[in-house]
């Protein structure tokens with residue numbers, strides 16, 4: 001048959017420190033285009049100064065991933081066993097603690113899809129991978145701090161909203177993020 005081109009599949013792998021420049025570009029394109037209807041451009045630029053960015057602690061821990069589709073960097077995202085809720089290396093609000101499996105929820109962190117690859121199910125695929133790894137590491141719940149666009153996606157994946165609140169950004173601006181959580185495993189019978 002002619003004229004039929006199947007959609008390219010996405011190949012996921014652990015991110016490396018060599019990916020940081022490409023990831024920084026991907027995060028900026030994703031935020032500028034896909035968060036455009038939810039936030040003012042000035043909020044987006046201020047968030048890109050730190051609140052949204054690459055957290056190399058996750059890359060070093062092997063829990064941050066990239067997905068390549070049709071030869072392009074199409075998505076990044078990961079999970080974390082550290083207490084930092086969001087933000088790249090440049091973010092001032094970082095914390096240093098470690099989460100305890102079975103007690104604390106694992107964090108889902110920094111999912112960004114390139115606009116050319118949005119709504120092809122890539123974030124869903126990567127979230128499934130991250131949740132499975134967090135569960136295998138002993139975490140029974142996952143929690144995240146979502147953008148407004150992110151909240152629509154995570155709600156479709158079973159996360160419930162806990163709180164919406166403003167976070168401070170450089171230049172005296174602020175931005176609303178939404179804390180969300182879901183169980184990764186059904187509780188044992190009788191528990």
Ligand SMILES: CC(C)(COP(=O)(O)OP(=O)(O)OC[C@H]1O[C@@H](n2cnc3c(N)ncnc32)[C@H](O)[C@@H]1OP(=O)(O)O)[C@@H](O)C(=O)NCCC(=O)NCCS
Nearest residue numbers: 034112113118119120121122123124146147150152153156
């Ligand atoms: C949020 C984001 C990661 C979703 O990525 P994606 O690969 O397009 O998501 P999926 O294709 O897996 O979407 C799965 C489902 O989530 C929901 N969803 C995803 N994006 C949505 C949107 N913009 N509006 C409404 N629902 C949305 C839909 O139910 C969708 O299923 P459908 O396409 O069959 O209707 C992407 O839009 C993005 O990178 N946004 C900008 C950066 C950002 O805000 N990241 C989140 C940080 S917390």
